[in-house]
Amino acid sequence: MNVTAVPIFPHTAPTRLNNDWLKTLCLMILCIATALTSHTLYAQQSDAFSPSEASSINLPQNNKQSLTSETSNSFQNTFTNPFAESTEEFLTVDEAYKLSIRASDTSIIAEWVIEEKYFLYGEQFRFFINGDKVDATRPAGEVSYDVIFEKDVEKYYTYTQAIINRSALPAAINDNNSIQLSVTYQGCADAGLCYPPETKNFSIQNNQVSEIRVTLAHDGNSPQQNTTSSNTQSTLSITLLMLLLAIGGGAILNLMPCVFPVLSIKALSLANHTDTRSRIRHGWSYTLGCVLTFVVIAGLLLLIRDAGKAVGWGFQLQSPSVITFLAFLFFIMGLCLSGRIQLGGSWMGMGQSLTQGNSTSSSFFTGVLAAVVASPCTAPFMATALGYALTQPTPIALLIFAALGFGMALPFLLLSHLPQLNRLLPKPGQWMETFKQAVAFPLYLTSIWLLWVLGQQVGSDGIVLSLLGVFAILFSLWISGIKPRLKSLTVMLSCIAIVAIIWQNNQRIGYEDDPQATSSHGLWEPYTSATLTQLRNNNATIFVNLTADWCITCKWNEKRVFTDETLQAMKDKGVYLLEGDWTRYNEEITALLDEYGRGGVPLYLLFKGDELTPATILPQILNPNDFKQLIEQL
Known part of the structure; x- marks a missing residue:
């Protein structure tokens, strides 16, 4: 069936463009836009964070023993579960919970891939660096009643991670390129068996991670360090999981x-x-x-x-x-x-x-x-x-x-x-x-x-310039309709105008005030790292919203969840509201995203009034009812 398009403008026919001519112009515009993007990013960003000079610190030989003694009392009654079925075939700890460690200049991240029908307890994580206990940030887990602890506890299924912010570590640790990390965790199977606390030790040299395996010789020698295949297998498992998450997230983009x-x-x-x-x-x-x-x-x-x-x-x-x-x-x-x-x-x-x-x-x-x-x-x-x-x-x-x-x-x-x-x-x-x-x-x-x-x-000047480009396109179409022989000329002039407008808008960076300084609106205050540090030092409860005007998910949450009534309820409970606007590049916001292992916005962080307690990472798509319940629990 032949279908004829109905022209928008009366008395003119649709403009038909030559392919080679159009492709050349479009590619030219795209190349210019790409070049301007790269130039803009380099112009906007300052030097990256540089790692500190390093020296060596040794792990105390009694570190594992101290970890075990610290946690043994709380786990004493959970090692044997009376509800476990004797006929069930259970996985080993390493099979049920595949742990891998990765390190960068800004953070150390521990990741667990958890087998189906197994889970980890949120409150049983322990982290030690060079013998000193450190805090780590974890995403929010599932809260449910536990028959072992006889109370509501936080549990993690399928996957979880814990992030240690290196900027929050003592200077003596950050000044060394050799870090000894000790991680303790405990989990259970849905069928009833609970494992004793598991402790693994790692050596981090210039951000390269290797596991320290403890082998006891006949003469009682100290632990022997080697890089094991189990850590490699855990990394492979996590990479496969990330590939599946990426495929699922890509499908949702449609x-x-x-x-x-x-x-x-x-x-x-x-x-x-x-x-x-x-x-x-x-x-x-x-x-x-x-x-x-x-x-x-x-x-x-x-x-x-x-x-x-x-x-x-x-x-x-x-x-x-x-x-x-x-x-x-x-x-x-x-x-x-x-x-x-x-x-x-x-x-x-x-x-x-x-x-x-x-x-x-x-x-x-x-x-x-x-x-x-x-x-x-x-x-x-x-x-x-x-x-x-x-x-x-x-x-x-x-x-x-x-x-x-x-x-x-x-x-x-x-x-x-x-x-x-x-x-x-x-x-x-x-x-x-x-x-x-x-x-x-x-x-x-x-x-x-x-x-x-x-x-x-x-x-607003950028909007006006762009509207002039729209005017040039419409005028070109009108001229092409009444004077077909001028079609090539008008198309060329329109493309030149578009390229000029793109260039001019790119040059306008810095003409306006920094939007981060004026991004706060309503009950929000603009985010800065200094403000967050000061509030945390005062043990304040803080909610951080990292957003951008071009982020559709962010705007959806702000419309449905961050209503004036909800924000006022948070203020009434003494919660400080910080908003970081990433519409334009901002180094402090980028550093915070990197600190919590995120590549983009939105990111929602809740600090619950304790300087040493890590932030809770909220889901990207927020449910209004769940968010209100979270506020009521503050």
């Missing part, structure tokens, strides 16, 4: 309002492909576009990190040049879907070609576009995976980001491989043209939202 319309149209276009091989090719082309885009973004992030800069996930939307480019891109896409611009030939990643292109390049560029749109956000399951990836060697980090892109492409890939799922899709017809034009409006709204984010970074 629900973003600016991604879902594009994915919907591309999914519906599969109904036009009756050949199974053709559908599969399109599925894998889309997947390749998603995966490569995430890998490229991750590669840029890792290059900046390795150059000594601290950056996090979503860093690309801290650049006005990228925001301006995306705003124009979404506006042009909206014009394409509205039928105002038609793209010919093999350049089929946007607009009308999203539903009518037969080339696999259309699917590839749709995957690229969807990944670019979704990349600034952090979905559930993603935060842990991204935080882990940013502390790993480059090959593992890129593998996790590739898994994120694969997870995002997975729904479309399943549609392309499983014909029975395609039967659930509506049949092609006139309604698809109407639907295509209708979903153009969410893209227009996305452009408006991006302009709002731009205004938060560079002020």
Whole structure:
């Protein structure tokens, strides 16, 4: 069926653009935006944290004995459980709880992969460095009644981690490149057996971790140190878990309002492909576009990190040049879907070609576009995976980001491989043209939202400049409609105007006051590391909200959970509210994200009024009722 798009402007036909000309201009704009982004990040960021000079401190030989004696009283009655079934075959401690340690200049992170039907007790963790007890930050666990302790206790299933902030350690420890870490933990099986407390010792030399295995010789010699395969196996298990979390988080990204319309149209276009091989090719082309885009973004992030800069996930939307480019891109896409611009030939990643292109390049560029749109956000399951990836060697980090892109492409890939799922899709017809034009409006709204984010970074002048670019595009379309012979000239002038506006908006960084200094609103106070340190020294209860204007998850939580009534209830209980705005790069916020093993926002931390008690990390997507209950318990 031949469908003719209804022009937005009367008496003019849709403008058809030459492919090679359009591809050249788009690639030129994209390259300039990328170069400006890199320049901006280097200009904004200061020198990275440098590790201290090091010397050696030895672990006391009686360290393990002291750990055991400290915890033996509390665990004395839990070693044997009368409720355990004698016929149950239980795993060993190392099989049930796979522990691995990783270290960086800013933190030491202990991670456990926990087998199904087993759990760890939250209150039984103990950490010693060079014989001194230290605190570690853990995410909130599941609270339930325990028949052993006969009270509600915090438990961890599947996975957990504990983060030791090295900046909070005594100077004598940080001044050494040799650290002896001792970790004690205890868990149980759902079937009833509880294990005695398990203690493992590790040596950390220049952030390289090896386990200290204790072997007793006949003459009672001291422990012998070697690097064991069990630690390697634990690291492999955690990496596999992070890959699964990345795939799950990537799949959830498809629900973003600016991604879902594009994915919907591309999914519906599969109904036009009756050949199974053709559908599969399109599925894998889309997947390749998603995966490569995430890998490229991750590669840029890792290059900046390795150059000594601290950056996090979503860093690309801290650049006005990228925001301006995306705003124009979404506006042009909206014009394409509205039928105002038609793209010919093999350049089929946007607009009308999203539903009518037969080339696999259309699917590839749709995957690229969807990944670019979704990349600034952090979905559930993603935060842990991204935080882990940013502390790993480059090959593992890129593998996790590739898994994120694969997870995002997975729904479309399943549609392309499983014909029975395609039967659930509506049949092609006139309604698809109407639907295509209708979903153009969410893209227009996305452009408006991006302009709002731009205004938060560079002020109202940046918005006005961008609107002048929109005017240039519309004027170019009007001239092309009434004077077709001037089409090439007007397109070229519009692209030059867009490039100039992107450049000018990028130069406006620093024209406005630092948004972090004025980001507080309502009952929030702006976050600074000095403020947090001072409040913690005074044993204050503190809630920290790290957010950004371009973070959709952050805005969702702020609208549903952080209401004036809820925030006032927290203030009435003496809770200090600190808000860190990461819309533009901020070194102190980036350091706090890195300290708690997070690659991006949102991050919610609750400090419960004790200088030595680590913060509780709240979920990324908050439930209003659960949050109110948390406030009532303060």
